[in-house]
Amino acid sequence: MEKEFIRNFCIIAHIDHGKSTLADRLLQITGTISDRQMVEQVLDSMELEREKGVTIKASAVRMLYRHSSGKEYELNLIDTPGHVDFSYEVSRALMACEGALLVVDATQGIEAQTLANLYLALDADLTIIPVINKIDLPSARVAEVAQEIQNLLGTPPEEILAVSAKEGTNVEKVLEAVVERVPSPRGDTSLPLRALVFDSHYDSYKGVVAYVRVFDGMIRPEDTLRVMSSGIDFRPVEVGIFSPDMRPVSVLSAGEVGYVATGLKTVSECRVGDTITSSTSPAAEPLPGFRHPKPMVFAGIYPVENEDYERLKEALEKLQLNDASLVFQPEKSQALNFGFRCGFLGLFHMEIIQERLEREYDLDIVVTAPSVEYEVVLRTGEVVRIDSPALLPDEGLIEEIREPWMVVQIFTPMEYYGTVMDLVRRRRGIFREQEYPAPNRVQLTFEIPLSELIVDFFDELKSRTRGYGSMDYHFAEYRPGDLVKLEVLVAGEPVDALATIVHRDQAYHKGQALVSKLKEVIPRQLFDVAIQAAAGGRIISRANVKALRKDVLAKCYGGDVTRKKKLLEKQKRGKKRMKMIGNVEIPQEAFLAVLGLEED
Numbered sequence: 001m002e003k004e005f006i007r008n009f010c011i012i013a014h015i016d017h018g019k020s021t022l023a024d025r026l027l028q029i030t031g032t033i034s035d036r037q038m039v040e041q042v043l044d045s046m047e048l049e050r051e052k053g054v055t056i057k058a059s060a061v062r063m064l065y066r067h068s069s070g071k072e073y074e075l076n077l078i079d080t081p082g083h084v085d086f087s088y089e090v091s092r093a094l095m096a097c098e099g100a101l102l103v104v105d106a107t108q109g110i111e112a113q114t115l116a117n118l119y120l121a122l123d124a125d126l127t128i129i130p131v132i133n134k135i136d137l138p139s140a141r142v143a144e145v146a147q148e149i150q151n152l153l154g155t156p157p158e159e160i161l162a163v164s165a166k167e168g169t170n171v172e173k174v175l176e177a178v179v180e181r182v183p184s185p186r187g188d189t190s191l192p193l194r195a196l197v198f199d200s201h202y203d204s205y206k207g208v209v210a211y212v213r214v215f216d217g218m219i220r221p222e223d224t225l226r227v228m229s230s231g232i233d234f235r236p237v238e239v240g241i242f243s244p245d246m247r248p249v250s251v252l253s254a255g256e257v258g259y260v261a262t263g264l265k266t267v268s269e270c271r272v273g274d275t276i277t278s279s280t281s282p283a284a285e286p287l288p289g290f291r292h293p294k295p296m297v298f299a300g301i302y303p304v305e306n307e308d309y310e311r312l313k314e315a316l317e318k319l320q321l322n323d324a325s326l327v328f329q330p331e332k333s334q335a336l337n338f339g340f341r342c343g344f345l346g347l348f349h350m351e352i353i354q355e356r357l358e359r360e361y362d363l364d365i366v367v368t369a370p371s372v373e374y375e376v377v378l379r380t381g382e383v384v385r386i387d388s389p390a391l392l393p394d395e396g397l398i399e400e401i402r403e404p405w406m407v408v409q410i411f412t413p414m415e416y417y418g419t420v421m422d423l424v425r426r427r428r429g430i431f432r433e434q435e436y437p438a439p440n441r442v443q444l445t446f447e448i449p450l451s452e453l454i455v456d457f458f459d460e461l462k463s464r465t466r467g468y469g470s471m472d473y474h475f476a477e478y479r480p481g482d483l484v485k486l487e488v489l490v491a492g493e494p495v496d497a498l499a500t501i502v503h504r505d506q507a508y509h510k511g512q513a514l515v516s517k518l519k520e521v522i523p524r525q526l527f528d529v530a531i532q533a534a535a536g537g538r539i540i541s542r543a544n545v546k547a548l549r550k551d552v553l554a555k556c557y558g559g560d561v562t563r564k565k566k567l568l569e570k571q572k573r574g575k576k577r578m579k580m581i582g583n584v585e586i587p588q589e590a591f592l593a594v595l596g597l598e599e600d
């Protein structure tokens with residue numbers, strides 16, 4: 001289609017403000033999906049099967065829309081990932097667009113995530129169309145929320161749309177506004193090809209399917225193409241659009257959005273942010289802004305049953321096919337045996353992977369406490385990076401330990417100001433500034449070590465603000481800190497998987513809290529078990545798990561042999577979820593005991 005009839009846009013919203021519902025409604029109004037498919041989709045969501053939903057499967061859908069002027073437009077709706085951990089992916093998806101719908105829940109108003117993505121959209125020079133959603137709810141505060149938006153963006157009230165995505169009210173106006181307000185894409189079909197990869201998925205027949213926005217030139221299925229960052233050349237298996245199913249086309253030209261099935265075997269060969277060009281007449285420069293996202297949070301993942309190791313490995317490999325930012329390598333822990341050290345973009349990314357391993361691959365796993373990556377300067381001058389506390393060298397060898405610091409923005413109603421400040425102070429945070437982007441709301445900016453954020457910070461924020469607080473964070477820099485390894489010894493043996501790195505001032509308090517928590521979760525054995533915490537080579541806390549006196553079999557009066565057998569069987573099964581450390585059984589809860597120590 002002619003460029004002037006193309007519109008590329010996305011939807012930005014805080015979680016649960018109605019992005020998916022609005023997207024589905026737009027697809028339905030334009031006849032892109034049938035009412036029958038729509039019903040299936042609704043059913044899916046009721047069964048918590050939303051991963052299978054149309055909008056989620058195809059993150060760039062082409063719709064055809066006839067405007068009231070009688071002209072037909074090609075509208076490309078590009079999906080953006082919903083979470084802060086994926087802000088690089090969000091920024092690439094935004095770069096593929098000229099406009100954004102800013103969806104704000106009429107009962108909630110503007111939230112931190114809305115702001116974070118809005119700033120990214122403004123950075124990308126997008127035209128913003130504010131949409132207040134859920135006006136059907138009795139608790140909707142349309143006028144108030146419109147005022148918040150006006151204060152923030154200067155949008156006059158008559159340009160702010162008020163809709164109910166659920167009931168369809170005013171949704172047609174959203175499409176009209178996209179046509180009228182979002183600029184048509186620029187780009188020159190006669191220049192050498194440059195197409196931005198803004199998302200991808202792995203298909204077992206077609207290889208990596210790259211979702212692209214063509215900026216210059218054209219893509220034809222018969223061309224040989226090149227991934228610019230790696231120089232890899234390939235012949236596309238197929239070129240097409242999502243409508244919303246994959247549909248082959250004979251050309252994608254400058255301004256258009258679609259997909260290239262590359263036949264490549266892993267998403268790391270054709271990453272988000274990369275530029276695809278022609279291998280016969282390549283562009284001189286790639287599109288700006290490509291980078292490799294770096295994992296920030298690390299944890300060990302171990303099978304509960306040793307024999308599941310291979311299955312776990314295969315599951316991680318499969319997940320990695322679709323997720324270039326998941327990294328893992330084999331790790332051997334003395335306590336947990338064979339498993340994997342995994343790196344994630346953030347805590348939420350880690351939770352998604354953990355849940356997928358359990359739900360989709362039916363694996364029983366133990367996940368160790370998350371850690372950040374430290375930069376350790378040795379006395380020899382050498383700098384080593386460690387992402388597992390167990391690997392920290394002896395204190396005598398260390399000159400300095402540096403840890404990652406983040407900039408965090410917290411958005412909360414004014415009444416929780418004090419409790420949020422207190423939370424941040426307890427987590428070694430440094431206050432930077434405050435702003436008031438909406439009435440009775442404050443946005444606080446802090447610097448805080450990442451290691452403090454990854455232990456229940458978000459949950460704690462939610463509970464302190466009764467669910468109203470929201471946050472956003474990004475990496476700032478590595479800074480030296482007075483850090484020590486906090487070790488745990490069980491029956492005199494250090495347990496590698498229980499070690500953490502903490503600030504020296506907190507070592508004593510955390511050591512004590514950890515020991516008393518472990519005392520609760522480690523079951524009594526046939527003998528006394530000493531649990532000790534040590535920091536900097538000194539024991540700082542100790543507790544005893546008293547020996548179990550009663551013989552389990554004493555309960556079976558005399559002779560009932562089958563009952564006795566059953567009891568022994570049951571005991572044996574119970575043991576399976578335990579890990580033996582020396583001759584002590586440690587249950588999996590113990591490995592996460594370091595989480596949630598903060599507020600005790």
Ligand SMILES: Nc1nc2c(ncn2[C@@H]2O[C@H](COP(=O)(O)OP(=O)(O)OP(=O)(O)O)[C@@H](O)[C@H]2O)c(=O)[nH]1
Binds near residue numbers: 015020022082137
């Ligand atoms: N009453 C009412 N509920 C709505 C409306 N739009 C969405 N919802 C509901 O709000 C909830 C969240 O909507 P989603 O569309 O899943 O929100 P989302 O922003 O896509 O959420 P994530 O996918 O989690 O980011 C769902 O229970 C919807 O049914 C609306 O206009 N009115």
